[in-house]
Amino acid sequence: MWDIAENLGAMLIFAEHRYYGESLPFGQDSYSDSKHLNYLTSEQALADFAVLIRELKSSIPGARLSPVIAIGGSYGGMLSAWLRMKYPNVVVGALAASAPIWQFPGMVPCGDFYKIVTMDFAKSGFDCDVNIRRSWKAVDNISSTAPGLQWLSEEFSLCAPLKNNQDSIGFKAWLQESWVNLAMVDYPYQASFLQPLPAWPIKAACKHLSFSSAVSDYSLLRGVSEAVKVYYNFTGNTPCLNTSQTATGSLGFLGWYYQACTEMVMPMCTDGVQDMFEPQEWDFQAFSDECHALFGVRPRADWAETAYGGKDIRSHSNIIFSNGGLDPWSGGGVTRNMSDSLVAIVIPDGAHHLDLRYNNERDPPSVRAARALEVKYFKEWITEAAAAA
Template sequence: MYTYYRYLLLLPLAVGLRTLEPPPPVPASRDGSNDTVTEGFIYVRLNQFAATNTDVFPMRYYYNSRHARSTNIVIFIGGEWRISEGWMRGGLAYELAARESAALFYTEHRYYGDTRPTNTTSPEELKYLSVDQALADLAQFIQTVQSDSFENGWYRGGKVALVGCSYAGSMGTWMRLAYPHLVDAVFSDSGPLHAQEDFPEYLEVIAEALRVQGGETCLSTVQEAMVDLVALLGTPDGPATVSEQFNTCSSLQGATALDLATFFWYGITETFAYLVQYATPGDISNACTALQNTQISTNPVTRLAAWISAQPSTQPCIEAEYRVQLALHTNTSYDAPQATMRVWLYQTCVEYGWYQSTTSPRQPFLSTVPLEYFHQMCKDFISEYFDEDLLRSGIQRTNLLFAGLDFLPDRVISVVGGHDPWSPMGPKATHSRHLAPVYVVPEISHCRAIQSTENSDSEALAQVQHDVLNKMSEWLTDREDDMISSAHAVTASIIVGFAAIVALFA
């Protein structure tokens, strides 16, 4: 899930299992740097699907009413991160709000940031964390904003547009599926829709991006370095040498299998994930130039180590001891350094999987991070009861609730980056249709379409962004009345089916 992202380093869907807020929008000439942004809280139900549970908690949001001359609202959806004001002042959601004279909101997902439903993140208190609970929070938020209690009822009867990227983009699509009576238009950028236990395709896309943007030699150089690195670790003095070259926090001498998987995960594959998932034009080719620079060394392992050690994501050192990672991620305080990562890991263990293992032969990282490594994380970081059966039943539940890649609800427009490692789990261009168009933009990385139209990575992306704005405007102004009646029959059946499924699993 996993450049400008890296200063936000927290240990998302984001990169691998890391969770990061989308990057602040690159400033545009018509940004809202001087706009007044208000922070607010509304009380939502702790358990949205149990009428007997009346407990509530405060859900945080940001609000920008600068353009609110109509009754319409645009909601930028928060995902597995702490929200901040940047997206209230620029980006495609901001441009949509300005274009449609709408208010702009930014909602925070339960259990992230300052939206804390419980006292801690213990396994018992995480039981209220699921995407269907979070979608119900959004539904309650929309109803509150459209009620007389908010701005004296100004937004009552207005249209609602949702914008989200990554997991928040998934949420937007699923909101239209679950609550079509509350949501009129959705833009999902890079949103995965299919839950899957093993996700080796993630690293396959990284390999393809290195090959296309960096050249065949770059990809072969990385693979050669990995072969030599694994061989070096198998020699008596190799682990100490690798520790020094790659700047691990403690020596790999005597490392366990879990330690070595931790080194390859946090030190190697995650670093390439940052490079490719959040690449802007030139990032990958520049990295490949460094990886192939024989003036640094004729040894590919030395060049790989030099590049890895220079990345902000590996600073101040690579923590390769599994027991240290375990201690960091079992702290149940919301204020713990790895609290966000712990909460997101819980969601992957019970809802999604999406574990980027090295089980595919079509990637350069050999078999260094097995699927079992992530199984062990679920058991050790969260609870011993979080086994493979629980994981697989949760994945089955997610795909049953939301139909995976088999169905796209109407009035959802999706953008997929051609070199986004998450693209295999997202909608395909073959799914594209008039009611739910899908754009696949060549060589574009994760969550690039939600940036300002003045800061597009390519002409192709700029055209797609304008198409997104036009389509969202059509849906918000009902200029496509001919398609509404046909959609109503579909969405009505969805409401009934979704309610029945939620009741079954609540």
């Protein structure tokens, strides 16, 4: 968008989603209880954007007849698609990058997400996924004694030492999220979207995880420690690793968790066979109970399908769904054309919304081609809008 806005004579507008950043409807009380959080919904956010666009068109000289294209990545990509679906009178088209609009109950298998994470590691180094799968048992073995817990804490440079079995469970969850985040940001050049990282960071991590099955638990976890530090300490400036924080903290985690606890119910599961993680079934009731304990609310499992049409979206038009082959969220994305104007673009070498990033000399040909195709559609939508005006 940075490059093409100037080419198309366009203005870029960034609208902050209610309840995120500084857009707090009730100030410091916005997150105080479910009564104040009640207005945190995607539908309300979409209405905000529709009102904002109308206001901008009426107040910016020359903008009244300008066509508007919605662009977003991840949850923002979902909103872009839904904005076109719900307000076709407001936006002429949408680019929904890495938008998992089908990552909802009954739409895609709950294990697809973690299968893609595993595939990324499997092809990035010899037995990389195999050794991560073996590491969970190694953590259990070593954390079963007090000296083992101390060794793990020191080896991983943890800010707070592991003290008991509950801590080791949390430690494994932290490791799992670290591998997921690496898969999301497996970009072909140095980047700092979630953390400062090297080019192709999974390959960099897998260099520490490519060894034979005969290696000891301690040697295996030394490799895991070096691999995870590619993610958390690539710069070498991090004095210790905090397992209670992940690199997604700055992305408004609490707000998103509330939305997941109400309308954004996204089933995830692992089986330890087709993926490299410990088996964990999707348990809606347990999730619902956790939401109730946290926020006093219960999730509406089928609301996203009711509100946005689920997989039956063929009546809509002018939406590009782009997905990276390396991105685990592509498992819940639209990866095939639904009609002539509901178009899917798959970028085999792309991680999470790579096509929305600045052009880079190390971009793979597949993302360059995707961007060119996206611009082609943009120009068609603009031409159509001008003809209809």
